[in-house]
Amino acid sequence: MITGELKSRVDKIWDTMWSGGVSNPLSVIEQLTYLLFIKRLDEIHTRQENKAQRFSKPIENPVFGPDQDHLRWSRFKDFAPEDMFNTVRDQVFPFIKTLGNKGEEDGEGGSTYTHHMKDALFMMPTPRVLANVVDQLDSIDMSDADTKGDLYEYMLGKIASAGQNGQFRTPRHIIKLMVEMTAPTPKDVICDPACGTAGFLVAASEYIQQHHSKAIYKNDEARRRFNEGTFHGYDFDSTMLRIGSMNMLLHGVENPDIGYKDSLAQADDLDEEKYSLILANPPFAGSLDYESTAKDLLQTVKTKKTELLFLALFLRLLQTGGRAAVIVPDGVLFGSSKAHKSLRKMLVEEQKLDGVISMPSGVFKPYAGVSTAILLFTKTNSGGTDNVWFYKMEADGFSLDDKRTPQPDKSDLPDLLARWQNRENEGKRKRTEQSFLVPREEIAGNDYDLSINRYKEVEYEAVEYESPQVILERLAKLEEEIVSGRKEIEALLS
Structure with missing residues (x-):
């Protein structure tokens, strides 16, 4: 479960979306999921690049084509807010909606993901909100799979709280x-x-x-x-x-x-x-x-x-x-x-x-x-x-x-x-x-x-109590000590 600094960062991102006008928790997580996915695509492509360079071979199954470098998270994250907004809305988002149709004739078929993405909407309200969220997501190190899972789990929990x-x-x-x-x-x-x-x-x-x-x-x-x-x-x-x-x-x-x-x-x-x-x-x-x-x-x-x-x-x-x-x-x-x-x-x-x-x-x-x-x-x-x-x-x-x-x-x-x-x-x-x-x-x-x-059996332990006479004697002794202490205090005050 997500705790500490990471939790605070996710809450801050959530608040940024909320104050920017995206108030439906489902819409918030949907938009954040798209951004996380776009970030993940760049990580996959970077790993493939590094592998290709290490073995001096062409990149196998590249995510982005030669003319799509500007669609990568690591590139557009440094754009000015207005340029970033236009790039993500008009180019990156349409790109991820068709991801999985590569090699499909006449664009039909494709992956399950592509099928469900047909009705997806880009709902980031303003360039300022998008730039702010991208900056905050970029500052979270999600190289660790557990961190990524915890982050996603916490966001899904926020859906449940409103469901x-x-x-x-x-x-x-x-x-x-x-x-x-x-x-x-x-x-x-x-x-x-x-x-x-x-x-x-x-x-x-x-x-x-x-x-x-x-x-x-x-x-x-x-x-x-x-x-x-x-x-x-x-x-x-x-x-x-x-x-x-x-x-x-x-x-x-x-x-x-x-x-x-x-x-x-x-x-x-x-x-x-x-x-x-x-x-x-x-x-x-x-x-x-x-x-x-x-x-x-x-x-x-x-x-x-x-x-x-x-x-x-x-x-x-x-x-x-x-x-x-x-x-x-x-x-x-x-x-x-x-x-x-x-x-x-x-x-x-x-x-x-x-x-x-x-x-x-x-x-x-x-x-x-x-x-x-x-x-x-x-x-x-x-x-x-x-x-x-x-x-x-x-x-x-x-x-x-x-x-x-x-x-x-x-x-x-x-x-x-x-x-x-x-x-x-x-x-x-x-x-x-x-x-x-x-x-x-x-x-x-x-x-x-x-x-x-x-079916479960409960064992009850036998508890032995002192006789009522012994308990009464102890209470009488305590009462005497209380009276004696009160008299000492009264003597000090007089």
């Missing part, structure tokens, strides 16, 4: 935990049906690049599969799609399948059994209209509640053997409605429910105080649940108040991950511990209740 539901922001450390628990590989086909800014897809791509770089770059076919066939995300907010696709591009995925779709609506293209891994934090927006909801989802679970419909959707999208790590509100775990119970029974009896992680309610503060859990399951269509692993997360490395102050010494995440990766040893744990296994039969006997408090 209606705050559903499009999941803390990066929680996303990273879920990705590490599912351990994606280059063979996976990964989907987030409510992708927002593509946080889960970005984290999954980083994990694969870190752990399987040789496999994804071994040849052109593997590289193409990673860039075009591995990552799939859907949302029905065009601004989110632009930010999400650009976020993926900034993290090295050139052409992910990020598209416009209301995942719960009736559609001809169902994407049935298409994905091997689903990572998601779907919106908990309440109730939907029956008429607009996909009929096959309503056949699976008859409800208007989006959190239950999304779980039914995940089961439809997953291949047999596919796995999922998804965030749900606590109500899903113990809700007493027929739809709640039938869906939990389906996960336990017809699929393989692997784990339930109870998270503290402060994880999503200051944007929301809702209590949530992580469900991990595998689609089998033939059962397979023997024991369900439960873990009670009590701390995530940050304070659980609205300030969310970093507390790295108070994090259950390393312990959680270590226990998950060694679940074969979890059977020995007692119900009084932070994690334990619960047999399927016991869960079924409890009406498929998945709340950890149903």
